[in-house]
Amino acid sequence: MKKYVAECIGTCVLVVLGCGTAMLVGCDAANGSGYLLTALAFGLTIVGMAYCVGNISGCHINPAVSLGVFMTGGIDSGDFLGYVISQCVGALLGSGILAIIFGAGGVTDQTGGYGSNGLAGVNGSPIAGLLVEIVLTFIFVLTILGVTSKKANHGSFGGLVIGFTLTLVHILGIGLTGTSVNPARSFGPAVAAALAGNTAPIAALWVFIVGPLVGAALAAIVYKYLED
Helix, strand or coil: CHHHHHHHHHHHHHHHHHHHHHHHHCCCCCCHHHHHHHHHHHHHHHHHHHHHHHHHHCCCCCHHHHHHHHHCCCCCHHHHHHHHHHHHHHHHHHHHHHHHHHHHCCCCCCCCCCCCCCCHHHCCCHHHHHHHHHHHHHHHHHHHHHHHCCCCCCHHHHHHHHHHHHHHHHHHHCCCCCCCCCHHHHHHHHHHHHHCCCCHHHHHHHHHHHHHHHHHHHHHHHHHHHHC
């Protein structure tokens, strides 16, 4: 149970700090600093959580990562299900915290939807959005599988490598889809946005569930082939 609590907390923190930063600074293409601050917020949160709860749960805080680890034999089906549920609950809690902060505090949400993902950067094309999420998630999960492999020898630097890789994929992906690579991270803000009257993120949510899961599955298949 403790590892599920750890996954819930980690995902909650990711949504609060990552999506919260996006809400505060915005992700407009004309404002490059907003891109970088948001990318760093997500990446640095992963670094912090990796050294905080990594020894408890592995710090997946992402259903796509859990799928990749499951497919490569790192966790069993029971843990996979428990992780995904915990991550989604954590994302909802994080989104609820943001709703309270930004609603009660009168802070303007620069994203218009609690940091939720969308398809505006790919001209509304779900196919293009799927491709972006598949490719970025593939890169991210493949990195995680390599860094956390028993054959790897990265010492205590694994969390840094993973966090910087998440930052990197965000730098490219923010202007395209907002960068999900994490179905739970997309789920929580989309629900919060829908409750606030903005249903667009919910309508596009399937892209940010299917894309990351397909990317993670491909990463697991490729990594198992390369490692064997």
